[in-house]
Amino acid sequence: MKITNVRTHILQAALSEPLASARGWYDTRTAMLVEIETDQGLVGWGECYGPAGMTAAVVESVAQWLVGEDPLRTEYLWQMIYARLRDHGQKGVVIEALSGIDIALWDVKGKYFGVPVHQLLGGAQRSHIVAYATGLHRRKAEDPTRYLAEEAAGYVAEGFSGVKLKVGFGVEEDAAATRAVREAVGPTVSLMVDANHAFDSVAAIRLGRMIEKHDIGWFEEPVPPEDLAGYRAVRGAISIPIAGGECEFTRFGFRNLFVSRALDIAQPDICAAGGLTECKKIADMAEAFGVRYNPHVWGTGIAIAASLHLLAVLPPHTRSSPISVAPLLEFDRTENPLRQAIFTEPIEHTRGIVPVPNRLGLGIEIDRKALARFATR
Numbered sequence: 001m002k003i004t005n006v007r008t009h010i011l012q013a014a015l016s017e018p019l020a021s022a023r024g025w026y027d028t029r030t031a032m033l034v035e036i037e038t039d040q041g042l043v044g045w046g047e048c049y050g051p052a053g054m055t056a057a058v059v060e061s062v063a064q065w066l067v068g069e070d071p072l073r074t075e076y077l078w079q080m081i082y083a084r085l086r087d088h089g090q091k092g093v094v095i096e097a098l099s100g101i102d103i104a105l106w107d108v109k110g111k112y113f114g115v116p117v118h119q120l121l122g123g124a125q126r127s128h129i130v131a132y133a134t135g136l137h138r139r140k141a142e143d144p145t146r147y148l149a150e151e152a153a154g155y156v157a158e159g160f161s162g163v164k165l166k167v168g169f170g171v172e173e174d175a176a177a178t179r180a181v182r183e184a185v186g187p188t189v190s191l192m193v194d195a196n197h198a199f200d201s202v203a204a205i206r207l208g209r210m211i212e213k214h215d216i217g218w219f220e221e222p223v224p225p226e227d228l229a230g231y232r233a234v235r236g237a238i239s240i241p242i243a244g245g246e247c248e249f250t251r252f253g254f255r256n257l258f259v260s261r262a263l264d265i266a267q268p269d270i271c272a273a274g275g276l277t278e279c280k281k282i283a284d285m286a287e288a289f290g291v292r293y294n295p296h297v298w299g300t301g302i303a304i305a306a307s308l309h310l311l312a313v314l315p316p317h318t319r320s321s322p323i324s325v326a327p328l329l330e331f332d333r334t335e336n337p338l339r340q341a342i343f344t345e346p347i348e349h350t351r352g353i354v355p356v357p358n359r360l361g362l363g364i365e366i367d368r369k370a371l372a373r374f375a376t377r
Helices: 052-066 074-086 093-113 146-157 173-184 201-214 230-238 250-259 275-289 301-313 368-374
Strands: 003-021 025-036 042-050 128-134 162-166 191-193 215-221 242-244 328-333 353-355
Touching: 003 052, 003 368, 025 093, 025 191, 042 052, 042 093, 042 301, 042 328, 052 074, 052 093, 074 093, 074 275, 093 275, 128 191, 128 301, 146 162, 146 173, 162 173, 173 191, 173 201, 201 215, 201 230, 230 242, 230 250, 250 275, 275 301, 301 328
Parallel strands: 128 162, 128 328, 162 191, 191 215, 215 242
Antiparallel strands: 003 025, 025 042, 128 353
16 A cells, blocks of 8 residues: 555634633634545545644645655654654654644554554553543633633533633732632532643742642643753642643653653643654653653544544553543633534533544544635635
8 A cells, every 4th residue: 555645734713702821812723634645545634733834834845755655654654754854853843744644644554454543552441531621711801710610610510520721821810710710610520720831930839839729630831841940840849740741742852851750740742742653652651750641632623533542542540449540631622613523423522521433543534525614725
């Protein structure tokens, strides 16, 4: 079997209401999908995290290296692309582009062998994944404590056992928002906070100490990803577990995080950190270092599907009685017209539980009419 074509699809959809994280405001959602065609009629789909125009340019430049190659040689193709671009792209958009290509190749591989991707990754340990609801962004409305509390209570009513709150808007405001959300969801629902690297270590420690009493599941990206000393300082100063890694790439980048003991929880994004090929290696390395693994997921259903396949094969974080603590799925609940529209059958949750796709490859079917509707070119 040979690769005959590599296509990119840049998609965009306007939001009904602008949303903000600590990184800033946005009023659209975008996606960059990779489609790989073969001479046997099999087609694979992947997704790239990051700026869509940039990742598309990289994929289109790399495409000429892939045409004529055997798509089943996922490890060889990953290493070939990485080695050719090592001088220029050990991190960032080059690896994000490689991630989308790799996911699409695994989709082809599963279809060729007639099995779900998770079977090729070693076999599923679980058929359903517990999800937590990501949302709770800032809006252009007064009194964030009120609307954030209402939104969080809505996720609990849907059945989610965990929610994640965006912070990074000022220590005092963040502490008030955290208190309001904890009161809204009650004491038994997991509550995580995500600063999107808005703070320095001094401010992060101050906020952490103010919200420790609210039983926070983890403090995500408290400081910029380059500041490993800051990560260690925050981790050593507060009792909340420290999470991060959505801005890190490949096993080489995560090796430095693990060796420096900067994290309690690693959060590589499959569509950014190197695809399924690389993220399985990162997960294995995390286990060796005693670091929990809960991937970052922010994209369309392709990102969700790929993450579910990897989560299905990972061992539990702990095997203690009475229950094992298994890796969690980040389930984005913010507005995204692209997320499920690109599928003929969307991936949904039931009371906060998401089934692992069990059809061939990634187990997804793309709606090409939706691609045309959201295409930017």
